[in-house]
Amino acid sequence: MKRLLVFRFSAMGDVAMTIPVLHALAKQYPELEITVVSRAAFHPLFEKLPATVSFIAADLQGKHKGIKGLFRLFRELHKQKFDAVADLHDVLRTKFLRWCFRLTGTKTARIDKGRKEKQKLTRPENKVFRPLKTSFIRYQEVFQKLGFQFPLHFSSIFEQAKADTGQIISVTGEKGNNTWIGIAPFAKHKGKIYPLPLMEQVIANLSQQPDTKIFLFGGGKEEAATLAAWEKKFPHTLALPGKLRMNGELVLMSQLDTMVSMDSANMHMASLTGTPVISIWGATHPYCGFSGWNQSSENTVQTDLSCRPCSVFGNKPCLRQDYACLYEIKPEEILQQIKTVLKRRKS
Template sequence: MAKILIIRFSAIGDVAMTVPVLYSWAMQHPENEAVVLSRPSLAPLFSRLPDNVSFYSADLKGKHQGFRGLYTLFKELRMLNFDAVLDLHNVLRTKFLSLLFRLSGINVYTMAKGRWEKRKLTRRKNKILVNQKNSFQRYANVFEQAGFPVLLNFTSIYGHEKGDISQIGNVTGEKGNLKWVGIAPFSKHRGKTYPLELQEQVVAHFAKESNVKVFLFGGGKEEEDCFKKWTDKYPEVVSLIGKLTMNTELALMSHLDVMLSMDSANMHMASLVNIPVVSIWGATHPYAGFMGWKQLPTNTVQMSDLACRPCSVFGQKPCFRGDYACLYRIKPERVIDKIESIIL
């Protein structure tokens, strides 16, 4: 029996992408134990994994902040007697922790991010548009290096069932014969966010459909203000801000018929509960390896004829053209048609 430490701190989408790999590993290696080290807010992502996977919180804004705090974290973890450490993040914090474990005699295995290949994919000139190895396979490769080959056969955190939404019926209402459409209109960066004035047209279209109920997913002041304007105009639409925990949000997602999302965390969360996602891609591209688990390329919406795309792996770079054509040229009708092709 081996006990391994899995390190992945952020972002939400990247952490969510570890779940299909961890779930598959846990089912195929029940005699071994894994402890996931991540931010406390992300613990719900791992709450439905097999019993040989547990969670350890890293308080990176408190007692585990900075190098001194990371050393404190290392001393706590060392007491758990790990046989191996798998660094699925490969950033300064995790490199420091990995070094401490190596110095203490523990084998450490680190994910290769493929930075050079992704740079060639996103550079302004002489792009090489080659589909990169996805993050699921990169994570699985680290397990294999550690002596734990993984067959990626994950379906959903709920298995072949749906999540329990009995406690949030006051939010959702009865589904009956309605088609439930989730819309997550925001992402962390402008280069990945479909313009809100165009997204509103999508919301308005489905708000008037008597057999469709729209749920808006998001969080934060900007999103709350936007959702307030939309729900005032379209009272049939339900904003979920402040109404759900991450656990109940995942449960609700499992009952959706489709999710509309950017290249963002909600795409990955919806993928964990085995529902189709229509994803919009602007500055980024599915070729960078961040498509949701088992999501179909046919359900992506993007401008394939723009030579400047993709210009960024994560979408944080400002548009050098200045017009974000990769997003503004996507007509709402394309998005609507893609969603209707799934729910009708």
């Protein structure tokens, strides 16, 4: 087999989780040409992979929209004569594309998302509370179905070449001997967002620490407005929306001493740079298999409630209606974990 096609369109965190697996695959099979099809916005995540990994942007809101658009995408890809297709998404769009390739005799394999296991883990009563396979393992299994056997070895997207900090200095300034802490306080769903007034207390404390600079990660108008307000309110704090593109944010993440993040895309992005992430979990749980690559369970901040996890993605209303899973986490717990990680880094 010489040419392999890989599909994973969204979400951003799930796309980021493909990187360690694709990197390990490319290293084990240097003769294999791997082409990843995803959304154009995610291209920077793949730029540091080995040269045998290429990227094609799917315009799912434009020329590749709908059945006609997907068939157009299939025809464009089929011309490149791939030997096999790995579907790491298994949604309607990729099912259709997979079906098209299968009709032409191309070997295909798809991800097993473990939906039944996740339902048992998140149901309100009689939970089967045990850790499930990680997405990294589930992705690896897709390639194994196609005949590829390889260990999951990966440390950072910058392991071959150091991050070019020159592209961010105009925004961040020189690090010197300062401690740099990233905070990504948002997520897609309410069940995964630590209450902002409590997070503000964390930032207020950190901003008073000597030789410490805080970088606030987020996107969208409302998030940007909140971060800008915190930047104005607290010293040594910089809101990043509008200041760096994704590739610049990845470089910055590689320079952080630690990142504080929700169960979100920023957790996964920071993990790709080898930075220790202190992750805060509410309605979701690491047992669902979505922890950041190579992150220590010691850096997980969460409450021990019998109703957790109530959701795989954090998108369901709180059964208790009080989001105790998040509100019961005290700012002091997060600050103590930051202190522990920083001490560990310096020892």
